[in-house]
Amino acid sequence: MNNPFREDLVSKNKPDPCSVVIFGATGDLAHRKLVPALYNLTVDGELPSGVKIVGFARRDKSDDTFKDGLEKLNKEVSRSGHDEYVWDRFSQNIVYHRSNFDDIEGYRSLAKRLDEIDAERGGKGNRLFYLSIAPEYFDDVLEKLNEVGLNEAAEGCWARVIVEKPFGKDHASAEHLNEVVNNTFHEKDTYRIDHYLGKETAQNIMVLRFANSIFEPIWNSGHIDHVEISCAEHFGMEGGRGGYYDSAGALRDMVQNHLLQLLSLVAMEPPTDLSPDGVRDEKVKVIRSLRKLDTPEKVRKNVVRAQYTKGFVNGNEVPGYREEDRVNPESETETFVAVKTYVDTWRWSGVPFYIRVGKRLPKKATEISIHFKATPSVLFNQQGSDKAEENVLVIRIQPDEGISLRINSKLPGAAIRMESVKMNFQYSTSFGKSSPEAYERLLLDSMAGDATLFARRDEVEEAWKFVDFIQEAWKGQHDIPLAEYEAGSWGPNEADDLIEAEGQDWRRF
Amino acid sequence: MTELGIEVPIESIAKELKALWAGNSSRTNACMMNLAVFTENPEHLEDNSQVISELTKDHSCRALSVALDRHSSESDTTLWLTAHCNMSNGKKTVCCEQLSFLLKGYKPGRMRNTVFANLNSDLPLVFWWQGELTEVFEPQLYTLIDRFIFDSSTWPEPKKGYEKIMEAAAEVQKRFTIQDIAWKRSYNARMAFAALFDEPIHRKELVNISSASVKVGKGLETTGLLILAWMATQSEWEFHSKNSKNAYSFKNTVGNLIHTTLDVGGSVCIAEIGMKSDSASFSVECRADERHVFHQKIKTQTCIRNSTSPALDLDTNELVAMQLSRGGKNALLSKVIPILMKLMA
Structure with missing residues (x-):
């Protein structure tokens, strides 16, 4: 049974509440992209309530020092600006879990912590594991998740993994990594991010x-x-x-x-x-x-x-x-x-x-x-005359997002002379609402179970x-x-x- | 009237528009839609120009601002022309045209013609109707409107207004998406409320709900009725009876009665939306001293959870801006209207 009150409130995907475990949480990606993305989703009211963020990393930090570091970067990079009140509420759902990637006890305690979060939320929940780590640690993390059963979801719930590029350094290593990942998570639960x-x-x-x-x-x-x-x-x-x-x-x-x-x-x-x-x-x-x-x-x-x-x-x-x-x-x-x-x-x-x-x-x-x-070399494109430039359709991915089409047009005057002109559509002057950033969209999609934008x-x-x-x-x-x-x-x-x-x-x- | 720009002869519109852009290549004329704003209060013409100036920062359009002074003894049309310019990404100046018309004296069809004669072709027509729907709202006008924005909370008789809207929608069918500001006003509240039922275990309680309540601020009765109608529609409740002013009963899918109430008063736009069963309660509250958040509360036999969600206390102009960002057919509002009409009966 879907949430009937969500109809029409989100345009396409309905994300499920979950616990998001970020491996490598003290790294740059988590600070500059992932947590600000989750924060922006909270500001927009798009993040399901009950989402908890667990930062899993090796460095010695407390919940507070971890959150302080996140807040510092959020102030710099958040597209929604940084609101103290919103951040205060948002950060109440962030905890830090210190462990080495190869320490099985760290995963056992993680499992216990996630169970406590689920109980607090009112039942067994969904889990999203984000591997924001170098590929050489994938084996350790995935094997340990498997060992403590965190890759298995309770009935009616899901457990998914998101992996970042680089996904291998050649075909053999990519194939190996895929085997490692798919030994732990089904392909349908595996989300390989390409933020483009x-x-x-x-x-x-x-x-x-x-x-x-x-x-x-x-x-x-x-x-x-x-x-x-x-x-x-x-x-x-x-x-x-x-x-x-x-x-x-x-x-x-x-x-x-x-x-x-x-x-x-x-x-x-x-x-x-x-x-x-x-x-x-x-x-x-x-x-x-x-x-x-x-x-x-x-x-x-x-x-x-x-x-x-x-x-x-x-x-x-x-x-x-x-x-x-x-x-x-x-x-x-x-x-x-x-x-x-x-x-x-x-x-x-x-x-x-x-x-x-x-x-x-x-x-x-x-x-x-x-x-x-x-x-064809007739009419306006004959030998010896001004050459008509080819038509070019340009899709600008970034910056100045938009689309333009170059066509040929006659210059005003008695003679037939041509010049290229551009028909131009720009996101910046067309759509009022600023788009969510790539990671916001991708995180929401992974919570909603839509893998279209993942490799x-x-x-x-x-x-x-x-x-x-x-x-x-x-x-x-x-x-x-x-x-x-x-x-x-x-x-x-x-x-x-x-x-x-x-x-x-x-x-x- | 300097807010409206320069006064120009109505027969010279095309020439004057061209002159507006000629010789100034540093400005870009941007236009994604035709935005018609209509009022029967001529004093609002200048205010609307300011509003349009704000709207064009994010929504490039050709704006047609029309005021009808139906009680005027004269019978003519005055036109002003201006452009609203904004910096785009700090680099170039992007401008939108505005044509403002003051129509003195009521003449059937004149407003319609004024709008139609000055549309930017091939672009959608978004029509913001301010105030009550009068006879000016007629088939030849609304059959060409793509999006119709209004605020039913400003109508003295919302039921009559909605009947006209539904008649128009039934007649046009292909276009004519309706967008009620009274409905949009509740968007964040509905988002906050919907979040309470994201967990499957909480959705299971819906069948046991025995009462629901909505509290809205003074003058926002229609918004409150829309929220009630939404709760009932999405929960698949059937309207049963009106018990007294603002108290209604519904029956759910298993035949249980649900008693609902609507309280109107106070300064907070949407103060509360709540549902209760014998063993659970779900509510979203906004307090006068904390208007920027909704406090979400879940209390069941197995969990107590409190969280917050953004509450944007937006004024009408900001709500219109949100409507302009919206695509789609607004199907949910259309779905909610049948129960709304029963509540308003």
């Missing part, structure tokens, strides 16, 4: 494609010349990120997850329904259909990797990557990747997809651009298979160079060559 999927603009890709009749008939190789998916960041290794990043690199940090997820949303077939598996079935087909770069030669021809050298960003001089804090001075980690790939399906045959990601580029922007084919096991593993070929080629020292680019530029010349080989060029942001 929680962004309003990423969710809007499906609405744009399938709630408007004009796009689907032209969303194919008959009309589209190529697709670009770019994620540019202007920052480098601030905040001590160098340590983590140097072991990951752009390919694993961004391409394997976020950018392939965006690609799958752009390239997928219409799902049969909007159920989580209905959507994810179509997405995983796209990833499986990516043309494999299964030889070093193919990698050399279709992938560019590069590392930034010193330069200027936002008027400030910045060091090169190898001079950054916590980065190996001889590092071969790429901070920039450009990949040319194809989705070998009937819809997309022959249409190149260019994926580009880089740090220390001139500005921060994540955009998808669909470049349509040029008009499924096969999606993750197939994405790793694609990326593994590239990693192997780089590791195998097959004379695949690590190019350089100046910080503040748009990347290495080699990336320009990659796209110019097809007579195209990167869209200027």
